[in-house]
Amino acid sequence: MPHPNFNDLLAFVMVAREGSFTRAAAQLGVSQSALSYTIRGLEARLGLRLLTRTTRSVSPTEAGERLLKTLAPRFEEIEAELAALSELKEKPAGTIRITTAEHAADSILWPKLSKLLAEYPDIKVEINLNYGLTDIVAQRFDAGVRLGDQVEKDMIAVRIAPELRMAVVGSPAYFSKRRIPETPQDLATHDCIGLRLPTYDSLLPWEFERDGHVLKVRAQGQWLFNTGTSIRRAALAGCGLAYLPMDMVEPHVAEGSLVSVLGEWCPQFPGYHLYYPSRRQSSPAFKLVVDALRWDPIPGMPDPASAKS
DSSP states (O other), X not given: OOOOOOHHHHHHHHHHHHTOHHHHHHHHTSOHHHHHHHHHHHHHHHTSOOEEEOSSOEEEOHHHHHHHHHHHHHHHHHHHHHHHHHHHHHSOOEEEEEEEOHHHIIIIIHHHHHHHHHHOTTEEEXXXXXXXOOOTTTTTOSEEEEEGGGSOTTEEEEEOSOOEEEEEEEXXXXXXXXXXXXXXXXXXXXXBOEEEETTTTEEOOEEEEETTEEEEEOOOOSOEESSHHHHXXXXXXXXXXXXXXXXXXXXXXXXXXXXXXXXXXXXXXXXXXXXXXXXXXXXXHHHHHHHHHOXXXXXXXOOGGGSOO
């Protein structure tokens, strides 16, 4: 069954409200003759005269008055709701879904977005922890976070952090029983706490670089985890060496509960970037999230990750 067309009912309401075909036609953006034809068609369909026409005015008949009282409030509700939706389009609201690794979630997304959400209670953020290179379009995420060299070329990438520097650390208690490694090859005689990547079911290799020479070490040890915080906890407990972003361990190195080694071998990686499809139509909420996360270095200040430990 075809859906009814309510354009003629709206036309009737406009004419009855205005008391004039000329004014109603102007508001509807149609010609006066087309509007008259529409009203005649509606009256023919209903088998009732709805409007009394004179040379000076137009007024509803008894049937027309009854129909006007029924229709007018409903069209007003529709108009009000459409206006509310238009306002919502400009209002920062809605859920933003982001997939990221734990380190970026803890060190960047949480501190920055917690401040933003405190100011905009209608914005919601869903953080999905995942070490894999997630297809954000297929998985229906609004954005993802990766190191800069991992972002696909067809994505918009916004830098949200400085260069990432890695560190190898162990506790004083651990080093009281083991010699401090001088080269990455020395790690073969150490207990190395591993990170298993859940997406690929493989161990994250420890990458090193010195004088242009790149070396990847498949570190072995008694402990394997799938989160950086668990690895840090095990290192603090003296269970082995950890390979973690420097900012995760820097406070512990400063206080002496962890010792940083192989600093001249530990590489830097391009900082974290927020990425999203170039074809997405950004909402006000999404734009606020991007602006809140955007990394804005202080002019003249060096990248903190460039300092050797």
